[in-house]
Amino acid sequence: MAAENKKQDKREAILNAAENLFAKHGYDGVTLRAIAKEAGVDVALANYHFGPKRDLFDAVLLRRAQILNSWRLEALEATVQKAAPNPPDVKDIIRAYFEPLFKRSQVQEPGWKSYYALIAYVNSSPEWGGTLMTQFFDPMIHRFLAVLKTALPGVPDKSVYWGYHCLSGALTLAFAQTGRIDHLSNDLCKSDDLPDACDYIVDFVAAGFSDMIAASEKETATL
Amino acid sequence: MAAENKKQDKREAILNAAENLFAKHGYDGVTLRAIAKEAGVDVALANYHFGPKRDLFDAVLLRRAQILNSWRLEALEATVQKAAPNPPDVKDIIRAYFEPLFKRSQVQEPGWKSYYALIAYVNSSPEWGGTLMTQFFDPMIHRFLAVLKTALPGVPDKSVYWGYHCLSGALTLAFAQTGRIDHLSNDLCKSDDLPDACDYIVDFVAAGFSDMIAASEKETATL
DNA sequence: CTAGAATTTCAACAATTGTTGAAGACGTAA
DNA sequence: TTACGTCTTCAACAATTGTTGAAATTCTAG
Numbered sequence: 001m002a003a004e005n006k007k008q009d010k011r012e013a014i015l016n017a018a019e020n021l022f023a024k025h026g027y028d029g030v031t032l033r034a035i036a037k038e039a040g041v042d043v044a045l046a047n048y049h050f051g052p053k054r055d056l057f058d059a060v061l062l063r064r065a066q067i068l069n070s071w072r073l074e075a076l077e078a079t080v081q082k083a084a085p086n087p088p089d090v091k092d093i094i095r096a097y098f099e100p101l102f103k104r105s106q107v108q109e110p111g112w113k114s115y116y117a118l119i120a121y122v123n124s125s126p127e128w129g130g131t132l133m134t135q136f137f138d139p140m141i142h143r144f145l146a147v148l149k150t151a152l153p154g155v156p157d158k159s160v161y162w163g164y165h166c167l168s169g170a171l172t173l174a175f176a177q178t179g180r181i182d183h184l185s186n187d188l189c190k191s192d193d194l195p196d197a198c199d200y201i202v203d204f205v206a207a208g209f210s211d212m213i214a215a216s217e218k219e220t221a222t223l
Numbered sequence: 224m225a226a227e228n229k230k231q232d233k234r235e236a237i238l239n240a241a242e243n244l245f246a247k248h249g250y251d252g253v254t255l256r257a258i259a260k261e262a263g264v265d266v267a268l269a270n271y272h273f274g275p276k277r278d279l280f281d282a283v284l285l286r287r288a289q290i291l292n293s294w295r296l297e298a299l300e301a302t303v304q305k306a307a308p309n310p311p312d313v314k315d316i317i318r319a320y321f322e323p324l325f326k327r328s329q330v331q332e333p334g335w336k337s338y339y340a341l342i343a344y345v346n347s348s349p350e351w352g353g354t355l356m357t358q359f360f361d362p363m364i365h366r367f368l369a370v371l372k373t374a375l376p377g378v379p380d381k382s383v384y385w386g387y388h389c390l391s392g393a394l395t396l397a398f399a400q401t402g403r404i405d406h407l408s409n410d411l412c413k414s415d416d417l418p419d420a421c422d423y424i425v426d427f428v429a430a431g432f433s434d435m436i437a438a439s440e441k442e443t444a445t446l
Numbered sequence: 447c448t449a450g451a452a453t454t455t456c457a458a459c460a461a462t463t464g465t466t467g468a469a470g471a472c473g474t475a476a
Numbered sequence: 477t478t479a480c481g482t483c484t485t486c487a488a489c490a491a492t493t494g495t496t497g498a499a500a501t502t503c504t505a506g
Contacts, residue, residue, distance in 0.1 A: 120347060
């Protein structure tokens with residue numbers, strides 16, 4: 001076990017360094033030499049383990065994607081089962097999307113925080129937001145949307161999708177950790193306290209979805 | 224006039240090319256040669272007009288910032304005056320933040336669309352989101368937040384700031400134009416139809432803010 | 447211990463980067 | 477025209493980029 005750990009020592013060090021730097025400066029803002037230096041490793045080693053730079057980027061994304069997806073799906077199915085046979089509350093669904101991000105890993109391993117920031121970068125990147133996010137997270141998200149629709153009967157699909165878009169945007173900006181809200185609020189809000197941020201975002205987003213029910217009821221009533 | 228136009232022809236061409244490319248690929252993803260080529264100009268000319276690369280980036284941001292800020296503030300003050308002496312509706316305040324983005328320029332000049340995408344890039348960038356957004360847009364946003372607070376009596380400031388953060392995140396992701404929502408919704412939602420997107424975002428965000436009033440009333444009722 | 451495979455480093459490559467100074471082209475006013 | 481200041485291009489720079497093949501090291505199985 002310890003031998004196995006040591007064997008892949010430098011390979012993981014490269015992934016960690018790449019994860020951290022890509023999250024901070026984006027794909028083009030990071031050189032392989034900067035990654036190698038932070039990992040305490042020669043430049044050529046990155047190419048040996050992962051091939052070209054772009055493949056290293058994919059490897060960083062892939063490493064934690066499946067773990068995160070499974071965490072979220074577990075939380076979601078637990079929520080569904082607890083409410084069965086009724087659909088779950090909207091807020092509980094949102095929570096199942098948010099809480100797995102913190103419960104287990106946040107403190108234990110700071111790499112996850114970098115990973116979330118990296119996803120934020122990818123998600124809002126015009127180059128890769130459309131393709132990479134789809135590639136790594138689509139099945140999990142489709143399941144969430146399906147459950148969400150059961151909790152929003154009579155709401156048009158288009159509203160649900162744009163609602164998810166708002167949710168994703170809010171989450172993305174929070175994890176990007178720009179520190180902007182700190183300035184704006186005179187340090188009343190701290191952008192590095194992600195669990196606290198998510199509490200507020202959950203309430204805000206859940207209200208946005210719940211209002212769709214009222215709106216669609218009003219619509220059908222007038223017909 | 225026409226002479227003045229021609230005089231600054233290439234200078235503006237450089238700004239336009241830089242705006243477009245920076246929005247698509249980020250600061251580090253664009254070379255001065257790529258900008259020069261798209262502008263139909265020699266590489267050295269960018270440096271002559273704007274100095275180092277970083278200063279060109281700032282020049283692109285600055286060019287439209289004041290215009291956009293004044294448009295938004297005009298719309299906001301009109302909303303305030305129309306509702307006076309009462310505070311405006313939350314939804315009207317949000318609209319005053321969104322509508323100036325489209326009314327005048329969207330169709331006339333496609334450069335604005337690139338500019339919005341560029342702001343999306345800057346806003347979600349860990350490197351510059353905290354500083355550059357503050358530098359260019361803070362006074363306008365503080366005015367919006369002040370008006371928003373008048374429409375949300377009894378709501379804690381912290382909730383308002385996080386609400387704005389959600390608003391900003393949703394808007395940012397929409398303008399990033401990643402095409403992700405198109406995939407996700409099977410082309411039910413079109414990420415390049417920004418006015419349509421914003422209609423949905425306005426409703427969603429306004430509901431998030433409005434719910435804060437109900438929540439704070441419930442809180443004070445139980446005390 | 448030894449041979450061979452896997453890992454890591456070293457040295458160097460061609461290509462590209464931002465930047466610069468000198469030379470040329472342009473417009474303008476005398 | 478001439479002369480001058482602005483704008484634009486040309487050519488080249490040192491530095492940095494991703495990548496590669498060979499050498500050196502470490503690990504592992506027999």
